[in-house]
Amino acid sequence: MMFNPIAAILKRRLLIVFLAVALLAAGVLSFRSLPLQAYPGVAPLSVQAITQWPGRSTTEVEQQITIPIENALAGVPDVQSFRSVSLFGLSVVTLKFKEGTDSFKARQNFSQYLAGANLPTGVQSSLSPDSDATGEIMRFRLVGDGVDLTTLKSYEDYDVTKELKHVQGVADVTSFGGQVKEYHIVPSPAKLQSYGITLAQLIAAIGNANNNTGGNLLPAGEQQFVVRGVGLLQTADDIRNVVVAANGGVPVHVRDIAEVEIGHVQRLGMVQYNDQPDVVEGIVLLKRDANATEVLAKVRDSIKEINGGILPKSVQIKPFYDRQALLDITMGTVEHTLVVGIALVLAVLFAFLGNLRAAAVVAAVIPLALCVSFISMEHFHVPANLISLGAIDFGVIVDAAVIVMENIMRHLEEGAEKLDDAIVKATSEVQRAMIFSTGIIIVAYSPLFFIGGVEGIIFKPMAFTMGFALLASIVLSLTFVTATTSFVLP
Known part of the structure; x- marks a missing residue:
């Protein structure tokens, strides 16, 4: 007798159900550890050399700071573009790296080459924070009844900034406004x-x-x-x-x-907040690829400690912008899409199959396939954002399971076989068609894998997510659907 994989799966149906539960748990853990973002970071990896030389003219800064740094950084590998700006007392040299360059490696090479720059005595360059254009996760201001701006600025520079930088996942804390003593x-x-x-x-x-x-x-x-x-x-x-x-x-x-x-110090600008003409503000920057939700929770805890014991009672930190609100909207959108998608799939399947238990088995493929996507996204470092998660098509994911379940129901209605025999025969009849039809959809997403630039950054994660989910739906249709059907159908 020829070996039939579906029959072998039915013999191990309890193991299949146990593995499905384990997959669900692993998927939830992976989703919680994903660095969730509201939108994809489309800006290329860039590193800056920031050098201050107070009191020096633009010409001196360019000749003695900018040009030596440019010469020293000329051999840094994987550089896509080079840009420098020389201002009064300030030099900024920016290197943008090719897509896919590792941030740690790029910054290490940058530092190594920068050390060879021949700068005037006492002048040192510093690297820009390891963050990106979407790294701003919180803005706050320091307020104090009867406390002048100079004192508030000192508290921010010497107490608040130091404590918040100790939070794991924070790249930098920048200070604006106030007066430096x-x-x-x-x-x-x-x-x-x-x-x-x-x-x-x-x-x-x-x-x-x-x-x-x-x-x-x-x-x-x-x-x-x-x-x-x-x-x-x-x-x-x-x-x-x-x-x-x-x-x-x-x-x-x-x-x-x-x-x-x-x-x-002579002021070159000021920060206004609502009707207050001059305030002391701070911005918390997220480290590249860190989990914004986890870091924000730690930052809030740190702010409570600072307000409770480090700062005087008359001085307090008051956040007025928090990225968590935007992340909650993103999560709410994904959760709403998931719940509505499962509900619609259940309703449509029940209407056409006439069996609620069969519809529930097919609908269960959706969260399991998503769990496979979450695990794969964590393993392959695919960014999780509103586009990569919100663009998942639940109707396409359950297509394979619908094909299998519909054929099983047809065989049962004919009443010619026992349940296990009907499952084996029905699945064997449609498995090739199901695999090829789902494979065609996966192939349709394949051009997105080869897109470069900003478009690739936006759409590649979506293609990866859907690809993982569709591959999982094929496997789940042949294993989970068949094994579970043998339990729930009469």
């Missing part, structure tokens, strides 16, 4: 001349005084004391008391030749 030393030319002190001497004296020093260890019996000198300048009075020179054996302090004031 700065000490201004305003020397008097007449007093400098009267004491015979140059401006260079004043600058050198303040720089030399702003240091901590170490003096090794001082033995004291069985103990040792750490010897160190604490000299970092922390207040305006510390600066005023710095000794610049000696005039006739009398020390000349900064306060004798200059005024020391607390001010702020």
Whole structure:
């Protein structure tokens, strides 16, 4: 007797049902771990070298910063385009990489080549955050009754930003608005001349005084004391008391030749929020390929801790934009499509087959096929977004199961065989037609796999998702549908 795979499946029907339940559980776990996005990130992978050189003209920045960096980065592999911008005191060199380039590898190569740039003494370049154009997941502002903008800015830069950067999955926290605290030393030319002190001497004296020093260890019996000198300048009075020179054996302090004031860095912009003309704002950027839902939950927890213990009670973080709302809409759309799709499939199948249990077996193929898609998406790193998930056609997914179930029902209505014999015979009759018809649909999606550029980024995930689901529907129709039918039909 010839081996029949359908008959072998029916002999192991309990195992098939158990595997289906395991598949459902694995699919749910995979879906929860997928980095869900609202929309696909269509921007190519780019890395920037950001270099600040305060007070220097655009020409100097271009000649001494931008051009050396461009020369150093000329050999970076997999680069698609090269762009640089030189501004007053700022240089930004951007490299865009070819599609499919690994982010970690690209940034590693970028850093390695950037280290060879010949830059002026004391000037260092930094890399842009490991995020993309859709990485903005939260905006917040710092508010405080009776607290000035300079103090709020200091809290954000030294407390809030540091804590939020510790959250796993956060690429960077950028700060906008407010005033950056700065000490201004305003020397008097007449007093400098009267004491015979140059401006260079004043600058050198303040720089030399702003240091901590170490003096090794001082033995004291069985103990040792750490010897160190604490000299970092922390207040305006510390600066005023710095000794610049000696005039006739009398020390000349900064306060004798200059005024020391607390001010702020010259502002180049400001942030307005509703009717408030000037606020302190922060933006949380998501690390590339991180799960936005999980990271947002951790960021909210961190904000609660910061508001509860790190910041003064008079200062609080108040988020006013949260990506989770958009993600909830995406999830709601997918869930609505899934529920409505299953309900419509059940209704149509019941209307045509006249058997609710048979319709339920066919409809169960939808979540199982989706679970296969979720597992495959996680394994092959296919992005999950509104397009890749929302474009799934449930009617097409159940086509194979409908073909098998309809033929089984026809054989049972004729009443010529037992249930198992009817399932084996009916499935064997249509399996080839079912496989080829579903295969044709999969082939119809194949051109999408070869699209490049922005179109490929948008439509390839959809093709992968549907391809995985359709392949799963073929296997499920031959295994799950036949095994379950032997239990639910009389």
